[in-house]
Amino acid sequence: MNKIVFILFLLLLSSQAFSQASASAKVTSRATVIDPIQIDKTVDLDFGNVLSAYTPGSVILSPDGSRTAQGVQISTNFPGTVNPAEAVVTHGNNNYAITLPESFILFNSQNPDQQLTISNFVVLPDEGTISDVIKIGATLHLEANQASGFYTNSSGFNVTVSYN
Amino acid sequence: MKPQIKFIIPKKTYIMKKITFILFALITGTTFAQDSASETATVNAEIVMPISIENSRGLNFGRLIGTAGTATIATTATGERTGDSDVLAATGKGSTAPQSGLFAINAADEYTFSIKLDAPENLQIGTEGATLAITFAHNLAATGNAGSGTTEIPLYLGGTVTLVDQQSEGSYSGTVGVTVAYE
Numbered sequence: 325m326n327k328i329v330f331i332l333f334l335l336l337l338s339s340q341a342f343s344q345a346s347a348s349a350k351v352t353s354r355a356t357v358i359d360p361i362q363i364d365k366t367v368d369l370d371f372g373n374v375l376s377a378y379t380p381g382s383v384i385l386s387p388d389g390s391r392t393a394q395g396v397q398i399s400t401n402f403p404g405t406v407n408p409a410e411a412v413v414t415h416g417n418n419n420y421a422i423t424l425p426e427s428f429i430l431f432n433s434q435n436p437d438q439q440l441t442i443s444n445f446v447v448l449p450d451e452g453t454i455s456d457v458i459k460i461g462a463t464l465h466l467e468a469n470q471a472s473g474f475y476t477n478s479s480g481f482n483v484t485v486s487y488n
Numbered sequence: 489m490k491p492q493i494k495f496i497i498p499k500k501t502y503i504m505k506k507i508t509f510i511l512f513a514l515i516t517g518t519t520f521a522q523d524s525a526s527e528t529a530t531v532n533a534e535i536v537m538p539i540s541i542e543n544s545r546g547l548n549f550g551r552l553i554g555t556a557g558t559a560t561i562a563t564t565a566t567g568e569r570t571g572d573s574d575v576l577a578a579t580g581k582g583s584t585a586p587q588s589g590l591f592a593i594n595a596a597d598e599y600t601f602s603i604k605l606d607a608p609e610n611l612q613i614g615t616e617g618a619t620l621a622i623t624f625a626h627n628l629a630a631t632g633n634a635g636s637g638t639t640e641i642p643l644y645l646g647g648t649v650t651l652v653d654q655q656s657e658g659s660y661s662g663t664v665g666v667t668v669a670y671e
Contacts, residue, residue, distance in 0.1 A: 367529075369532070430531055473535055
């Protein structure tokens with residue numbers, strides 16, 4: 325028995341003694357590091373002044389800043405502050421996607437029960453090399469006899485940009 | 489005595505692996521760097537009250553004598569009547585008091601609005617009877633009238649009728665439309 329164990333021990337030692345002591349291989353590693361995508365809002369979205377009507381209607385604010393009224397009127401003499409939303413997207417010349425909400429609610433500052441709905445957000449990018457200026461328009465929907473007043477939503481609507 | 493076998497891992501090699509692993513983790517971390525960003529924008533809209541106009545009193549020239557001449561109702565609250573004395577008759581039994589027409593306009597504060605009359609050129613007895621020439625006037629401007637919020641703006645409608653000699657006797661009437669619009 326002792327003999328067998330001794331032989332086994334020798335075999336193991338012998339095996340270690342003749343095994344490969346070290347090995348090496350080379351591999352080339354590459355990594356492209358890009359800056360995180362970034363978005364900075366520069367202008368809020370303002371539909372300006374809209375004349376309420378006895379019927380429902382809507383106002384389309386295009387990303388270029390033009391307004392089109394359907395079923396309601398907009399005053400040419402007193403348009404108020406009219407601006408599409410504007411933001412700078414820093415993308416480092418990489419492709420990206422823009423995500424906008426489907427709809428958004430505004431509340432009458434004097435009577436929050438009175439609401440306005442916004443939908444159909446539209447984006448117009450002014451493309452640059454490493455950053456774009458994106459302009460965002462939308463459609464404002466008015467009910468019949470929509471109560472007059474200033475409508476807003478301080479929480480703001482989200483614009484998300486993601487690398488593709 | 490049982491033989492013992494110890495497997496000793498060289499410490500140096502182990503540390504190398506650890507360093508390699510950490511480095512690999514760092515590189516991997518770079519791959520998952522921030523790939524999206526969000527920003528919020530506020531939305532504002534100013535809704536302006538609709539403009540409205542409501543008639544509360546009709547224009548009335550009262551009783552006139554059917555001879556050539558004119559009668560005018562002033563565009564004031566009281567609607568004074570003036571004209572040729574031959575035409576103006578004293579109010580008598582069955583006559584109605586001359587008065588200006590009255591409309592109430594509501595328009596948003598500081599917004600301007602225009603006024604347009606859709607006025608007939610004649611009053612008429614019934615639908616096929618004799619006619620009486622008329623012109624209309626009001627106390628406001630055709631354009632550039634300033635709204636005043638919920639405070640009503642009165643529009644006084646007056647006018648002048650021109651009678652011919654032997655103007656047919658009867659009750660003449662007509663309808664005038666007044667349209668107000670934001671400018």
